[in-house]
Amino acid sequence: MIPVQFDYVAPATLDEAARLLAEHQDEAKLLAGGHSLIPAMKLRLAQPSLLIDIGRIKDLAYITEEGDQIRIGAMTTHYQIEASERLKEICPLLPECAASIGDVQVRNKGTIGGSLAHADPAADWPAAILALDAEMIAVGAQGERTIRAQDFFVDMLTTSLEPNEILREIRVPQPQKNTAQAYMKVAQPASGFAVVGIAVNLTRGDDGRCQSANIGITGVAAKAYRASNVESALAGNALDEQTIAAAAAHAADGVDANSDLYASADYRRHLAEVYTRRAIQKAIAKL
Amino acid sequence: MSKFVGQRVKRTEDPRLIKGLGHYVDDIRLPDTLHVAFLRSMYAHARITNIDVSEAMNTPGVVAVYTGRDLGEKIGPVPCAAALPDLKVPDHRPLASDKVYFVGHPIAAVVATDRYAARDAVDLIMVDYEELAVVVDPEEAAKGGAVVHEKFGDNVAYKLTAGEGDIDAALASADKVIKQRILNQRLAPIAMEPRGVLARYLPGEEELTVWSSTQIPHLLRTQLALMIGIPENKLRVITPEVGGGFGSKLNVYGEEALLGWISMQLGKPVKWIETRRENMASTIHGRGQVGYIEVGCRNDGTITGLRYNVFADLGAYHQLLTPAIPTLTGLMLSGCYKIPAIQINVTGVFTNKMATDAYRGAGRPEATYVVERAADLVAAELGLDPVEVRRRNFPKPDEFPFKTATGLFYDSGNYEAALDKALQNADYARLREEQKRARDEGRIIGIGVSTYVEICALGPSQAMPAGGWESATVRIEPTGKVTILTGASPHGQGQETSFAQIAADELGVDIGDVTVIHGDTSIVQYGIGTFGSRATAVGGTAVYIAIERLKEKANKIAAHLLQADISKVVWDENGFNLEPEPAKVAAGAGVPEADLPAGQAPGASLPEPQIEGKKSLSLQDIALAAHLAKDLPPDMEPGLSATYFFEPKNFTFPFGTHIAIVEIDRETGEIKFQRYVAVDDCGKVINPMLVDGQVQGGIVQAIGQALYEEVVYDEQGQLVTGTLMDYAVPKAAMLPWFELDRTETPTDVNPMGVKGVGEAGTIGATPAIVNAVVDALSPYGIRHIDMPIKPENVWKIVNQQS
Numbered sequence A: 001m002i003p004v005q006f007d008y009v010a011p012a013t014l015d016e017a018a019r020l021l022a023e024h025q026d027e028a029k030l031l032a033g034g035h036s037l038i039p040a041m042k043l044r045l046a047q048p049s050l051l052i053d054i055g056r057i058k059d060l061a062y063i064t065e066e067g068d069q070i071r072i073g074a075m076t077t078h079y080q081i082e083a084s085e086r087l088k089e090i091c092p093l094l095p096e097c098a099a100s101i102g103d104v105q106v107r108n109k110g111t112i113g114g115s116l117a118h119a120d121p122a123a124d125w126p127a128a129i130l131a132l133d134a135e136m137i138a139v140g141a142q143g144e145r146t147i148r149a150q151d152f153f154v155d156m157l158t159t160s161l162e163p164n165e166i167l168r169e170i171r172v173p174q175p176q177k178n179t180a181q182a183y184m185k186v187a188q189p190a191s192g193f194a195v196v197g198i199a200v201n202l203t204r205g206d207d208g209r210c211q212s213a214n215i216g217i218t219g220v221a222a223k224a225y226r227a228s229n230v231e232s233a234l235a236g237n238a239l240d241e242q243t244i245a246a247a248a249a250h251a252a253d254g255v256d257a258n259s260d261l262y263a264s265a266d267y268r269r270h271l272a273e274v275y276t277r278r279a280i281q282k283a284i285a286k287l
Numbered sequence B: 001m002s003k004f005v006g007q008r009v010k011r012t013e014d015p016r017l018i019k020g021l022g023h024y025v026d027d028i029r030l031p032d033t034l035h036v037a038f039l040r041s042m043y044a045h046a047r048i049t050n051i052d053v054s055e056a057m058n059t060p061g062v063v064a065v066y067t068g069r070d071l072g073e074k075i076g077p078v079p080c081a082a083a084l085p086d087l088k089v090p091d092h093r094p095l096a097s098d099k100v101y102f103v104g105h106p107i108a109a110v111v112a113t114d115r116y117a118a119r120d121a122v123d124l125i126m127v128d129y130e131e132l133a134v135v136v137d138p139e140e141a142a143k144g145g146a147v148v149h150e151k152f153g154d155n156v157a158y159k160l161t162a163g164e165g166d167i168d169a170a171l172a173s174a175d176k177v178i179k180q181r182i183l184n185q186r187l188a189p190i191a192m193e194p195r196g197v198l199a200r201y202l203p204g205e206e207e208l209t210v211w212s213s214t215q216i217p218h219l220l221r222t223q224l225a226l227m228i229g230i231p232e233n234k235l236r237v238i239t240p241e242v243g244g245g246f247g248s249k250l251n252v253y254g255e256e257a258l259l260g261w262i263s264m265q266l267g268k269p270v271k272w273i274e275t276r277r278e279n280m281a282s283t284i285h286g287r288g289q290v291g292y293i294e295v296g297c298r299n300d301g302t303i304t305g306l307r308y309n310v311f312a313d314l315g316a317y318h319q320l321l322t323p324a325i326p327t328l329t330g331l332m333l334s335g336c337y338k339i340p341a342i343q344i345n346v347t348g349v350f351t352n353k354m355a356t357d358a359y360r361g362a363g364r365p366e367a368t369y370v371v372e373r374a375a376d377l378v379a380a381e382l383g384l385d386p387v388e389v390r391r392r393n394f395p396k397p398d399e400f401p402f403k404t405a406t407g408l409f410y411d412s413g414n415y416e417a418a419l420d421k422a423l424q425n426a427d428y429a430r431l432r433e434e435q436k437r438a439r440d441e442g443r444i445i446g447i448g449v450s451t452y453v454e455i456c457a458l459g460p461s462q463a464m465p466a467g468g469w470e471s472a473t474v475r476i477e478p479t480g481k482v483t484i485l486t487g488a489s490p491h492g493q494g495q496e497t498s499f500a501q502i503a504a505d506e507l508g509v510d511i512g513d514v515t516v517i518h519g520d521t522s523i524v525q526y527g528i529g530t531f532g533s534r535a536t537a538v539g540g541t542a543v544y545i546a547i548e549r550l551k552e553k554a555n556k557i558a559a560h561l562l563q564a565d566i567s568k569v570v571w572d573e574n575g576f577n578l579e580p581e582p583a584k585v586a587a588g589a590g591v592p593e594a595d596l597p598a599g600q601a602p603g604a605s606l607p608e609p610q611i612e613g614k615k616s617l618s619l620q621d622i623a624l625a626a627h628l629a630k631d632l633p634p635d636m637e638p639g640l641s642a643t644y645f646f647e648p649k650n651f652t653f654p655f656g657t658h659i660a661i662v663e664i665d666r667e668t669g670e671i672k673f674q675r676y677v678a679v680d681d682c683g684k685v686i687n688p689m690l691v692d693g694q695v696q697g698g699i700v701q702a703i704g705q706a707l708y709e710e711v712v713y714d715e716q717g718q719l720v721t722g723t724l725m726d727y728a729v730p731k732a733a734m735l736p737w738f739e740l741d742r743t744e745t746p747t748d749v750n751p752m753g754v755k756g757v758g759e760a761g762t763i764g765a766t767p768a769i770v771n772a773v774v775d776a777l778s779p780y781g782i783r784h785i786d787m788p789i790k791p792e793n794v795w796k797i798v799n800q801q802s
Ligand SMILES: Cc1cc2nc3c(=O)[nH]c(=O)nc-3n(C[C@H](O)[C@H](O)[C@H](O)COP(=O)(O)OP(=O)(O)OC[C@H]3O[C@@H](n4cnc5c(N)ncnc54)[C@H](O)[C@@H]3O)c2cc1C
Pocket: A029, A030, A031, A032, A033, A034, A035, A036, A037, A038, A039, A054, A074, A075, A100, A101, A102, A103, A106, A109, A110, A111, A112, A113, A114, A115, A116, A117, A118, A120, A122, A123, A124, A125, A161, A165, A166, A167, A168, A191, A192, A193, A194
């Protein structure tokens, strides 16, 4: 529970941080809320020799609206998102997901950018970000690029961020009218992380049928994923009980499910199905 | 006369703890302190063929590295106080030398100028291991195969049979005999504060002080003196604030001795603060029993006999009480029932794991779990209501003291009263109707009842390995302030408050004028400690009787000063009065300002007590007179203090009824509490808030065992649940509301009638919860399910059937 020795810098600007990261790439780590990194360092699973604290950089924590996008700074804490009245109104999936993370202390320190960059297979944010079809804005020494959520999560603890890139912002398309959202989670009793976490973002057409459905699922596999067979089973169909149940049965299609002390792979798949159905129902109940 | 006793007095220790101003071991900072880090085995069983510490030694900041080979026999073995016939006792030294026997087994200690350097150097020690065959499962261990300690030939550390009555005949003549395999899984105690030791040797004075987070400062001093070879009166153990123990600090650990010894080698203070990972791997575990019960009954539900054949998973070594824990299970196998024939057959086995030892309840939760599961098995077999089976087997209130077939005498009890109150609070009859209706609707609801009795106030010295009495000194200082020294050093229970409540009432002073001192062997007379729900019943009683003794002396001084015959002097909460006129001032109103000696600049002389013409003397007047000693009865010792060592003549046996109501999610197997109702009887209550707190905490740990917690080692003996990310302790948000109530059946084992409540929740609640889940699953033909009951297991049961 004692990390190896490391140096610490707190750059004042993002450019400075990017420069330091490019310079020390292999041995440096960005420090955001520290709530994944510091525990890993204490167990000596992570042994960076330099911590670049991006917590002192001004204007990395914000929730704004630009055109038809919601923009969230990478250093925005889980709690800031949970507590945003505006988000509760226009994109309730985000505060709902935030509220399900850890406990108050974790939510007060941990950041959305840190969680996404860390890409824990049982973290909550990836499910929501996938369901919202968000974009990540990454800054590197060569400038900025945009990564679609679908392309962001590569594997367990691996994203498509380059080692010298910093996640700066998350952009979420403004949900349209008649959008139904919900997040539901079975928390692992020891860690509080998701055994399964289901994010639902679907739109109902004027005809009462499902216009589009985005389902993000975390906790089940090595990385969070979009349940595309569920989505296609919903799209264009009436949102009745049978349709939803039949669609939810595809929640873990083609997925190599995790197994651990708490839940076998079979049970995880089963939970994914049950909670996908429940989360969809919970979402449309709000319409 | 009870202004404080019986009241919900807020804990006087809390403000400092809440503000972060308390001092735990790690808060004590001495100049020049060196820090220790341990290299611990990563293998469950291996021969150490070579250790190379040279690189570690050459690390900047490193002062010394000690290995088991360096130590040899310089430090005596880690003690085991359990005296069992033919017990195999492995030689247990603070550091492994030739072999390691479990993951976390300490191999080397690095001493450095700071914690970081010490920890870094641990990684530089090179150890060559030759892996050996590992044995993890206690039943496998008993059969043969891999052997933990080669020199013993097998893994059976002892076998023990206990109980009375003809069990074979009882089972043979029973209408029904029900058999069940029952698991009491290994648990980790997880005190909030891990262990920690600071040791300082003063070469000039030849004195060693050891600060340790322990439940037993005096016993630790004696044992450390023997292990290290320092005279006991040159060793001082100080137990500052202790952040919980649950039995895990009722022990003597190799690290405690080693730190003391290292400080003596280096002549500097040395400190070690256990990490949470070390705490999971190298602090004792609890439970770890797998057993087979046979319970015989008549068709009317009368239980006629109970046999429990149990394998106790001892781990690789004996810690202080390791092999003794299952004997407590044997003692409590009668539960709160009249069972004429009981037999326990214990096979204590070595495994390549950390030692098990006392964890909240220490053998009794295991027994209660067995008996309460047995009662439900009988009910299920006979189609009776579990409540009726219990009622049928209770001894009646007039049958106390009640003798069990395990050789105990239960002091007092009224089991039916507690049961009835709990049933009424829960509205049991209606619950059963609701359950029926819910089942018709396809919902799965379970109601679990547990009626428990436990053994507290440990205990008569005859029955205890190191004495079972407790001590107290009560002193009235010259200024009238009251100082209590208790040997029952607490680790979170709140004795500073509850003992002050007793003293404030008995002495007629304000609670704020009483200070309770504990946990320093140079200040406090020898004491036994806080465990076995004994602190109030034994330690509190010592305080109470010391006060009685002190008042007898004060009474004599009062009579002398008032120039009256002692029979004319009457005590009330204001002091000693010449005439038996009840005073008008409210009880315990505190020290009247005018009576306080003023102007106590250092060296100033104390004022003379104003006696002339008085008809009443406060305790403060008398304390001052006793201290100044200018006018005392002939041959009377000056000063006003009394010390009492209380030896209880029996244990006490608190009891109660717990009822859990759960609902199971039929699709996922997830278990939710609907309600939790408990009625506990711990005799007379000193502070209802502290009692509630103990019961609540106990139930939480029971919920942990029933539903979440399990120390898991894999087949290689690797600790799978080595962090709190894997080992699930229940969090506040996972808990139901506890509907608590009490009955009060005093004991005559001690003058205050108190019994003890520290472990009741854990003992009573575990079977109530499991019984509730089993009850819920009974339509699926389920009679038993092992702990921790995971949703997946429940789901499988429901899923297979529907
Ligand atoms: C007790 C506890 C319970 C928790 N429970 C949950 C839970 O239920 N659900 C859940 O989802 N999470 C949970 N977490 C994790 C928590 O949400 C973390 O806060 C989050 O995973 C990481 O965010 P952070 O800001 O703390 O990042 P840090 O720990 O500071 O960083 C994590 C990693 O991301 C990198 N990084 C950080 N920011 C950036 C960036 N802007 N660009 C590029 N790389 C970056 C860091 O270098 C590091 O490798 C829990 C954590 C704890 C300690």
